[in-house]
Amino acid sequence: MMNVQLEFALLIFSVLFFVSILAGKASSRFGVPALLLFLTVGMLFGSDGFGIQFGNIKIAQSIGTIALCIILFSGGMDTKLSEIRPVIGQGIILATLGVFLTAIITGVIIWWVLVQTMAGAGVGLLTSLLMASTMASTDSASVFSILRSKGLKLKNNLRPMLELESGSNDPMAYVLVITFIELIKAESQPNYWLAGGMLLLQLIIGAAIGFLIGKLAVIVINRFKIGNDSLYPILVFTFCIFIFSTTYFLKGNGFLAVYIGGLVIGNSKFVHKRSSLNFFDGLAWMFQLIMFLTLGLLVNPSELLPIIVPGLIISFAMIFISRPLTVFLCLLPFRRMAVRDKAYVSWVGLRGAVPIIFAIFPLAEGVPHARLIFNIVFFCTLVSLLVQGTSLGVMAKWLGLAEKPRKIRKTQEFDIEFSSDIKSVTTEIEITNNLLKNGNHLMDLALPDKTLAVMVKRDDKYFVPTGSTTLLEKDKLLIITDNNEALEETYKNLGIEDW
Secondary structure, eight states: OHHHHHHHHHHHHHHHHHHHHHHHHHHHHHTOOHHHHHHHHHHHHSTTTTOOOOOOHHHHHHHHHHHHHHHHHHHHHHOOHHHHGGGHHHHHHHHTHHHHHHHHHHHHHHHHHHHHHOGGGOOOHHHHHHHHHHTSSOOHHHHHHHHHHTTOEESTTHHHHHHHHHHHSHHHHHHHHHHHHHHHHOSSOOOHHHHHHHHHHHHHHHHHHHHHHHHHHHHHHHHOOOSOGGGHHHHHHHHHHHHHHHHHHTTSOHHHHHHHHHHHHHTSOOTTHHHHHHHHHHHHHHHHHHHHHHHHHHOOGGGGGGGHHHHHHHHHHIIIIIHHHHHHHHTTTOTTSOHHHHHHHHHOOOOOHHHHHHHHHHHHHTOTTHHHHHHHHHHHHHHHIIIIITTHHHHHHHTTOEEOOOOOOOOSSOOOOOOTTSOOEEEEEEOOTTTTTTOSBGGGSOOOTTEEEEEEEETTEEEOOOTTOBOOTTOEEEEEESSHHHHHHHHHHHTOOOO
């Protein structure tokens, strides 16, 4: 019987995954946040939909914690220090003070809204601050998946600043959530100074452990010789889990630790770095899928109906009041930053899976009004994804902060990829009659000095060409250049417009 149940569960799991992947494809085509569609799939298959019953809060919390750990580590590995260095001040202030101010301002608004619309619920200020803390951080995955799907490139270093904020602001929100839960559960008068000191201590311990173990990981990876090369990404994954668990037992912030650890490892040179980055990119997406589906299954859509009015008021108050006010206050010292830049940063206050994960914590701890907190947070996340998530590209164009980059045609016939440390650019071109008008030998192509033709695919065969190689129509040519400027020159010389 257990085997049948397991096989049936795996069948359902695979169907959910497949439908979610199709939803992800639709999101990139229509500019709808993938998270919104993943959550929708979970809700459709849940208790109010096709009837899959899932209400295990502890399992959901564990899945969310593991997923967030891996997503933050992967985000740290993908963040380039050279890009965030010019905007590190703005990013850190938004990720720390910004989260705190967002929680306080939004908490007061939530308290007032719930008193006006749900006076009978008896929600106090501390509970409102807890609810606001769960929604105080932004979601980088949804923001930049939309920007990439629109083919937009942000000006004025806005993208690295938003990546830094989004990747590093979850730990601060987590500490606030845990702190307010402990304050609510405290039987005696809470000690706010002690809570603030513990908050700061956890952040310091987390940052220190993440940095130190990250450095240690690079040394071990480079010196530890493994016979099987495919195990190196597993070794990096092992350090990810080790950083998080070690920080937990040392009473630090594990989420900040894994982000800092990923940042240190990703910006260091180590063996099989490219395969490790690709491994974590796929792993992060897989856990996002698992996490989003779990959260979608956990919610009961029928429970959202009674909180539509307060949910809408709170959502729009966060979008148009607390987020802009927080951003402009935090970026006040940076006078050279244009108003339109600050306005766009204000709009990119997109909520995602993290607030819903944090909203599970009060449920797991048995905090009063926990289910109300979860439902409102879930509803506000949906509104944020619908309003902000679908308009990020439009808003960037409207503010004059977007420029459409030339897209480099990805290699499809040649399974080759260079390390990020190698700045060369590769692409492939298809030989046409127009390219052969000056002759059918490779030397007849007008390739600049900084461009090399390194391989030809003809039918199902690959070979390395020479200058005297005869080219045929439909041949695929793999070329490598020094940089994007050299690639652009190559396409212009060859008379290729669609690249």
